[in-house]
Amino acid sequence: MSDLDAFRAxxxxxxxxxxxxxMREPIxxxxxxxxxxxxxxFKNAAQKQWLDACAAKGYTVxxxxxxxxxxxxxxxxxxxxxQEMKRIKARSPLDSFGIWMLGPALLQFGxxxxxxxxxxxxxxxxxxxxxxYSEPGSGxxxxxxxxxxxxxxxHWVVNGSKIWTSYADKADWIFCLVRTDKANKYQGITFMLFxxxxxxxxTKPILLISGNSPFCETFxxxxxxxxxxYVGEINRGWDVAKYLLxxxxxxxxxxxxxxxxxxxxxxxxxxxxxNAAGELDDPILRAEMAAFDVDVFxxxxxxxxxxxxxxxxxxxxxxxxxxxxxxxxxxxxxxxLVMSGGGSDALEWDSEATKGGARPRAxxxxxxNSIEGGTSEVMLNVIAKRILDLPxx
Amino acid sequence: xxxxxxxxxxxxxxSVAPFMTEQAPVSHLRxxxxxxxxxxxxxxxxVQFTEMGLPGMLVPEAHGGLGMGHMEAxxxxxxxxxxxxxxPFLATSVGAVAALAKAGGTQAGRWLPAIASGEAIVALAxxxxxxxxxDRIATTATRAGNGFRLDGRKSFVLHGHVADMSIVxxxxxGGITLFAVPRDAKGVTADPRRLVDSSLASHVTxxxxxxxxxxxxxxxxxxxxxxxxxxxxxxxxxxxEMVGVGQGAMDMTVTYLKERKQFxxxxxxxxxxxxxxxxxxxxxEVARATVMKAQQLLDEGSEGAKLMxxxxxxxxxxxxxxxxxxxxxxxxxIGMTDEYxxxxxxxxxxxxxxxxxDVHYHIDQVARMNGY
Numbered sequence: 001m002s003d004l005d006a007f008r009a010x011x012x013x014x015x016x017x018x019x020x021x022x023m024r025e026p027i028x029x030x031x032x033x034x035x036x037x038x039x040x041x042f043k044n045a046a047q048k049q050w051l052d053a054c055a056a057k058g059y060t061v062x063x064x065x066x067x068x069x070x071x072x073x074x075x076x077x078x079x080x081x082x083q084e085m086k087r088i089k090a091r092s093p094l095d096s097f098g099i100w101m102l103g104p105a106l107l108q109f110g111x112x113x114x115x116x117x118x119x120x121x122x123x124x125x126x127x128x129x130x131x132x133y134s135e136p137g138s139g140x141x142x143x144x145x146x147x148x149x150x151x152x153x154x155h156w157v158v159n160g161s162k163i164w165t166s167y168a169d170k171a172d173w174i175f176c177l178v179r180t181d182k183a184n185k186y187q188g189i190t191f192m193l194f195x196x197x198x199x200x201x202x203t204k205p206i207l208l209i210s211g212n213s214p215f216c217e218t219f220x221x222x223x224x225x226x227x228x229x230y231v232g233e234i235n236r237g238w239d240v241a242k243y244l245l246x247x248x249x250x251x252x253x254x255x256x257x258x259x260x261x262x263x264x265x266x267x268x269x270x271x272x273x274x275n276a277a278g279e280l281d282d283p284i285l286r287a288e289m290a291a292f293d294v295d296v297f298x299x300x301x302x303x304x305x306x307x308x309x310x311x312x313x314x315x316x317x318x319x320x321x322x323x324x325x326x327x328x329x330x331x332x333x334x335x336x337l338v339m340s341g342g343g344s345d346a347l348e349w350d351s352e353a354t355k356g357g358a359r360p361r362a363x364x365x366x367x368x369n370s371i372e373g374g375t376s377e378v379m380l381n382v383i384a385k386r387i388l389d390l391p392x393x
Numbered sequence: 394x395x396x397x398x399x400x401x402x403x404x405x406x407x408s409v410a411p412f413m414t415e416q417a418p419v420s421h422l423r424x425x426x427x428x429x430x431x432x433x434x435x436x437x438x439x440v441q442f443t444e445m446g447l448p449g450m451l452v453p454e455a456h457g458g459l460g461m462g463h464m465e466a467x468x469x470x471x472x473x474x475x476x477x478x479x480x481p482f483l484a485t486s487v488g489a490v491a492a493l494a495k496a497g498g499t500q501a502g503r504w505l506p507a508i509a510s511g512e513a514i515v516a517l518a519x520x521x522x523x524x525x526x527x528d529r530i531a532t533t534a535t536r537a538g539n540g541f542r543l544d545g546r547k548s549f550v551l552h553g554h555v556a557d558m559s560i561v562x563x564x565x566x567g568g569i570t571l572f573a574v575p576r577d578a579k580g581v582t583a584d585p586r587r588l589v590d591s592s593l594a595s596h597v598t599x600x601x602x603x604x605x606x607x608x609x610x611x612x613x614x615x616x617x618x619x620x621x622x623x624x625x626x627x628x629x630x631x632x633x634e635m636v637g638v639g640q641g642a643m644d645m646t647v648t649y650l651k652e653r654k655q656f657x658x659x660x661x662x663x664x665x666x667x668x669x670x671x672x673x674x675x676x677x678e679v680a681r682a683t684v685m686k687a688q689q690l691l692d693e694g695s696e697g698a699k700l701m702x703x704x705x706x707x708x709x710x711x712x713x714x715x716x717x718x719x720x721x722x723x724x725x726x727i728g729m730t731d732e733y734x735x736x737x738x739x740x741x742x743x744x745x746x747x748x749x750x751d752v753h754y755h756i757d758q759v760a761r762m763n764g765y
Contacts, residue, residue, distance in 0.1 A: 263763040265760055265763055265765040266763040266764045266765055268765070269764060269765035274765065278764075278765075279760070279761075279765060280760070280765040286760060286765060287756065287757075287760075289760070289765070290756045290757065290759050290760035290763075290765075291707075291756050293759050293760070293763060294703075294704050294707045294708055294711075294755070294756055294759050295679075295708070297683070297700065297701065297704040297759070298679050298680070298682070298683040298704055298705075298708040299679060301396070301679075301682045301683045301685070301686035301701070301704075302678065302679045302682040302683070304396050304682070304686065305396035305397065305681075305682035305685065305686075306682070308395040308396045308397055309395075309396075309397050312395070312397075314397055319678070322671075322674065322675045322678060325671075325672075325675055326675045326676075326679060377668070379671075380667065380668040380671040380672065381664075381667070381668075381671075383671035383674055383675070384664075384667035384668070384670060384671045387671075387674060388647050388667075388670055388671060388674060389651075390647070390650060390651065390661040390662070390667050390670065391651055391659045391661045391662050392658070392659070392661075392662035
């Protein structure tokens with residue numbers, strides 16, 4: 001038995017012993033997702049038990065080094081852990097912007113002290129982070145951001161506002177791009193970290209077309225931030241931001257972008273009924289769903305190849321932009337088909353039978369997939385410029 | 394296994410890619426075409442293939458081959474695709490070898506060493522109409538004396554007029570049986586037709602062809618699994634070749650975008666073209682990954698291979714088709730000229746798209762395999 005086979009056996013046994021049966025059920029509602037944080041209310045004991053077990057083992061962040069709360073697994077071991085979790089349909093123990101975004105930034109740019117201080121609470125699900133990037137006037141053109149931190153010697157005084165701050169109203173801390181030099185566009189931004197309970201921070205949820213409010217406007221009114229709470233160098237926060245945007249696209253690429261990566265037609269055939277030949281009883285919808293399934297299975301292979309290459313440094317550094325573009329466009333297409341397949345049932349907005357209009361709300365939510373984290377058009381610009389090396393792009 | 398080429402595979406690519414570019418670039422195809430070549434490929438080139446061990450890549454070592462897998466064959470096919478190289482590699486060294494290796498027995502013992510040594514060209518006689526419908530085979534093999542009598546018509550048989558042997562799928566009493574039919578068998582007539590990509594494919598008629606009992610590949614009535622192996626290998630190979638065709642067309646087009654000026658600008662500066670080129674890049678990358686996944690699953694003998702093979706043929710078909718269409722369009726007027734190579738890519742893509750099931754066929758298969 002190879003080392004990896006032995007590891008797989010060990011992981012399998014550990015999961016069997018530690019993953020509660022409730023945590024092997026599909027995610028049904030928003031509160032089935034564990035986000036952690038100071039104010040998080042666990043839905044049930046199993047959710048907390050699963051988080052604690054994984055945190056103790058380092059499995060909320062398996063590939064982070066052990067001193068920072070990880071398990072120090074190699075890329076191959078991490079892949080095996082994911083495969084084994086998928087095999088038993090285990091839920092993610094912890095979803096977290098700290099894991100997905102701040103963590104990688106700190107691992108790359110943070111001091112040893114910062115890594116120990118910030119990463120462990122992230123790994124244990126104790127501190128929930130949000131991201132302060134976009135501003136009302138700075139969307140795709142993010143670098144034009146205006147939120148300003150005035151230098152007061154040992155601290156900054158931050159004024160301005162952010163928009164599309166995911167779950168800002170539920171987050172404990174924010175990692176935030178703040179202009180600290182008005183004369184220098186790219187080298188005038190600092191990547192700051194501060195507590196959302198700081199005086200002068202307010203949040204206001206934004207009601208979206210889905211009827212939900214996952215994003216907030218976040219306002220800073222004379223917020224004092226100690227001058228120790230930044231990542232990388234002062235005025236060089238754009239480097240961190242760029243790295244993180246790449247990482248965010250990688251994360252989206254690694255699984256999230258394509259949405260639920262299973263056959264859509266198989267699920268609908270049950271609802272729709274089949275004809276005598278055993279085919280979904282709507283030939284055009286069947287054809288569209290099958291064409292979509294081809295793209296889903298293809299993208300799944302792409303995701304596997306991308307991660308294999310990314311983790312071993314073989315991928316083009318800009319290829320996560322391609323993954324994000326293809327995956328998010330695919331997910332939007334899925335939800336168009338979900339709506340078509342659902343017919344008038346899928347129009348119901350708040351009925352109990354439709355779980356409160358889950359389908360139309362999810363469908364509308366997916367429209368943001370190709371806007372947030374860089375629009376599809378920006379992704380195409382980046383591919384044209386950095387991968388295809390087209391002129392003037 | 395990670396989904397990228399390992400060191401050995403990368404080395405294979407490093408030797409095959411320059412070989413193909415130097416010995417069989419697009420100009421090689423043009424030369425054959427303009428010389429009204431009647432074979433469909435260059436036998437001299439096939440000798441060079443043999444010197445590199447390529448015809449027997451997939452042949453098991455016990456039969457004199459290299460015992461490699463579909464991932465390795467795919468590397469060769471991608472280069473064949475990129476250079477539009479005419480060769481019997483796909484039908485003979487991939488499709489026929491997959492069937493013979495799966496079947497074993499007398500025919501495998503006879504033909505696999507001959508394929509590996511470059512002596513034998515083998516054709517695949519599967520299709521009977523203009524569309525690929527392997528579940529509706531009407532060619533019959535009826536018991537006669539100690540052997541069989543073969544009657545029927547096959548179409549789209551690449552290299553059918555020059556192949557030393559054709560693998561023929563026929564209906565027998567209790568199922569499908571594959572036969573090894575030698576070229577000189579009495580009653581076989583091959584009518585070669587020039588296709589849009591300058592290749593030669595035959596309509597082959599079998600009129601009371603008498604075959605010995607040992608012409609059966611595998612067992613009588615049990616050809617279904619062998620045919621499946623042949624189809625899976627050939628489809629995956631065709632998909633790999635299409636990745637090469639698409640990549641070749643895309644590379645040529647992206648290069649052109651950086652050279653051609655209009656309105657005082659390089660046309661590659663226009664966002665209208667940049668976004669289309671970037672979109673194509675994404676589709677080609679996805680197609681490549683998908684084909685590699687199908688190759689990997691085939692090499693592992695995984696149950697999931699069948700689904701992924703159809704996904705790969707469909708996805709590579711879509712992506713390569715986009716590449717050649719965008720290629721011709723972005724080249725503008727010169728894309729319509731015979732002088733420029735981009736049109737040749739469009740022609741080869743069309744032939745490969747049709748070979749062993751088009752996009753629509755495989756999309757339908759994906760639906761069936763997922764229960765709808």
